[in-house]
Amino acid sequence: MSPEALEKAALALPGATLSIQWGDDRVYKVGGKMFAATDGAGRSLSFKATDIAFEALTESGRAIPAPYLARAKWVKFDDVSALDDAEVADWLKTAHSLVAGKLTRAARKELGLA
Template sequence: MFDHTLDMCQSLPAVTVDKKWDNELRFFVGEKLFCMLSLEPPHRISFKCAPALYHKLISHPGIVPAPHLARYHWVQLNKEDALPTSELESLLHDAYELIVSTLPPYEREAISKLKISA
């Protein structure tokens, strides 16, 4: 699951990756964070979600409010198998799109062009 999550996040248009504290990868689009992935087991995955999904997600075993980011509707999977791979992939894509929607129009347009050419 770790490799799949890493590959999926890196495959999204205009995503940049930053390594922080030697044990965490942070994924950005337009300089805004949408996902974090711990490099050491257990591989925790944190990501932004829609406010309407936040409480539903944290009611699942293995999913908690993300430390320091919960007030912004971030969740953390404390174990890789807390969600089926297809559902996690969909939620990560949604996190990416949530952040893209907050970017200035010129950045959204540039990302749109990257999506079309991909």
Template sequence: MEDFDTLCSSFPGAGLTIQWGGSHVYKIGGKIFAMAGLPEPDAPLSVIFKTSEITAHILLEAGSARKSSYLPQGNWLEVSGSAMSAADLADYLRQSHDFVGQTLPRRIRSGFGVGDSSAKVGKR
């Protein structure tokens, strides 16, 4: 959990909220981009993040992730234990931060320094 917290808190505008029974939920502009928790005391860390439809399809087909049962709508994926390397997971968490950040209104997005503030992002 410590590595997850260190990484997610390093992203521009990221804020941590502890909710839902101790889950570490990271948000940007009030919108969730990643969360992690321990389903049971001895269970491996479970990480949930948002991704694009294409990336979700690739990771699901490869067996690297599964659809999140907690966030069934949209492209929220869950990775547990060693299903994915730490480096790959870190890349997907960065992408999730950027992906969700791009959905924020331009004035909020530019305040966090997320992406190109002139880019148009549709619902995904």
């Protein structure tokens, strides 16, 4: 997946925003909470995963536990360009829904997620 396609897929999700943080990292958020991030060049991708996906992706060696966020079940891929577009879009959608699901009912309603 190209960095441009990744950005387009992430920002197509309801209420998703982009923030540049920690230098030039691109952080995708919903309701002010992170659900995915890339380095400035868009080469690596980190995102929140389900417990099962975290185990499957890290145990198979496809991804590594994301530095600083592994305890929250985040995974990291070092080369986004080697990943399938549909698979990445699905992971982003899941990450978005996991994070959005933890927002307050009022916040979800404000974002059009209720």
